[in-house]
Amino acid sequence: MILPVSEFRPSARVARVRISPNAAANARAKALRDAGRDIINLTIGEPDFDTPQHIKAAAAEALARGDTKYPPTEGTPALRQAVAAKTSTATGLVYSPTQILIGNGAKQLIANAFSATVEPGDEVAIPAPYWPSFPDAALYTGARPVFVATAEARGFRLDAAGLDAALGPRTRWLVLNAPANPTGADYPADDLEAIARVLRRHPQVLVLLDEVYEQIRYDVPPPHLLAIAPDLRDRVLVVNAASKTYAMTGWRLGYAAGPEPLIRAMTVVQSQFTAGVSTVAQAAGLAALTGPQDFVAETRAAYAERRRLVTEGIAATPGLTLAAPAGAFFAFPGCAALIGTQRPDGGIIASDADFTEYLLEEAGVAAMPGAAFGLSPYFRISFATDAATVTEALRRIAAAVADLRPAPALAVAGA
Ligand SMILES: Cc1ncc(COP(=O)(O)O)c(C=O)c1O
Missing domain, CATH: 3.90.1150.10 (Aspartate Aminotransferase, domain 1)
Known part of the structure; x- marks a missing residue:
């Protein structure tokens, strides 16, 4: 019926x-x-x-050699290795492929991270203004978004006191998106240090660092949060994607680097909802990350x-x-x-x-x-x-x- x-x-x-x-x-x-x-x-x-030609060529080669079967849920070894190497360089820490998950774009990885971690009533702290999918992904998983106001006068950057006031015993995540959508806000080293000091006072809070605009910066790039505060590494999930950097929005290729237990939990979610990312997109993503960067x-x-x-x-x-x-x-x-x-x-x-x-x-x-x-x-x-x-x-x-x-x-x- x-x-x-x-x-x-x-x-x-x-x-x-x-x-x-x-x-x-x-x-x-x-x-x-x-x-x-x-x-x-x-x-x-x-x-x-x-999308650059050499990336498309890598996808075509993957098709030609018959790389068209189910991909590993967590991502191909070569691409996980490339993301681990990239994350290690950016943070100055050592990341291994077991700390990497390849996903269907940054968006899916964010929803996946919340699905893997929040209980109904948990809070996700989100600086406002925000990319709308942050609160909606939190809401979908039963969490309550808690908005942390930022002001134009401060370039829409979080201030430490406002952040401190927003975090509490139910806060599961802080979302930090830099450079940010919709404002372009980015955090210089002293801001990151102040944020790290606040986070140390709230050890229950995980940090979702959304770096999809990482390569689109107009000043000298600031240091990575984890280079400034390596002690936070067991609480930070770095989310990124090929989408914006390599004009690959349609390929649906994102990646996350984080503590192994979190990555494992997210892999469970991924295995039941989307499975691994298209083999062709992963081959293209490998060419994007390891090929020429002009x-x-x-x-x-x-x-x-x-x-x-x-x-x-x-x-x-x-x-x-x-x-x-x-x-x-x-x-x-x-x-x-x-x-x-x-x-x-x-x-x-x-x-x-x-x-x-x-x-x-x-x-x-x-x-x-x-x-x-x-x-x-x-x-x-x-x-x-x-x-x-x-x-x-x-x-x-x-x-x-x-x-x-x-x-x-x-x-x-x-x-
Ligand atoms: C801050 C932010 N994160 C994630 C995404 C989505 O990235 P993807 O296309 O890789 O899912 C966007 C896209 O607009 C974005 O602005």
Whole structure:
């Protein structure tokens, strides 16, 4: 018997979680474009570059030699070895392949880590603004996200006192994403030292270090948290992926390095839910990590130029503010001064969601409201798109902002 749609009841677990807001906004922008609208889509955090040729060639070779059978759940020995070597170099510690798990993108590894460790009622501390999948992955597993506020004035970096106050006996994880989505925040050595001091006071807390934007940094890269605080290594799970660094979002290849018991528990989860990652993607990932790295430097330079265009463009737009991103390919401008203004059609901008809706309708620029990342009134633009498009988007945003007017007093009172 087929169940009528009206009677379908999702599990409480699923009911706690939303479809990714980024995916939804991206779909809306694409639908408008398909309907003939001239839309610049800045909603999506995906490199606009193609995967480098030598990586594709390695995948083709894997296919040609028949490397098409079930992969080992935890990842191929060669790729685990490459990730262990990379993590050892980054941290100055010695990692062995048994401390490495290859997963279907960073996203799956994060959900896997929470699934393997949290009990209902446990807390996951997440700096806000945040990448929306952090709280949703925590919620799915029955944990309670606890948000730790960060401020534009401090470049959206966690401060030690705020962090200390947020951690408690039920905290299972602290999520640290650096450089961060959506703000580009990154942590210099003295910040990492202060965070490590707080963590030592809370020995029950594991740290999920999300480094997917590790290679997209605009200043001298800071030291690794584990180079600063090697004593934390039994509590730190480093999560990374080929997705952003090598323009491999579609290959679904992530990796995690951490204490062996945690990696073993995550391997159990993986063995029952997704099994090992596609053999072809793993062969490609090995070529990515061990092959030439020119692509990484070239794309970093391209992102740096776009970041310059964005920071200058926002600075030249009255009403917007920006803490310049230290890394990643996102800017998270503030639009507080525009809240309460009036659109040319009379509508009132009462929230960042109203502002991004206005940008979409008036300027044909799709951006994400800060509310989706847990902080208003802000909005996120991705500059993982070519410089000419970024320039045009900034021009349109400035023109749309210039068209806003102070609202009549009555409307402001009612807004
Ligand atoms: C902070 C952060 N972590 C993880 C991911 C997802 O990475 P992957 O595509 O490897 O699952 C993203 C993608 O937007 C991200 O911004």
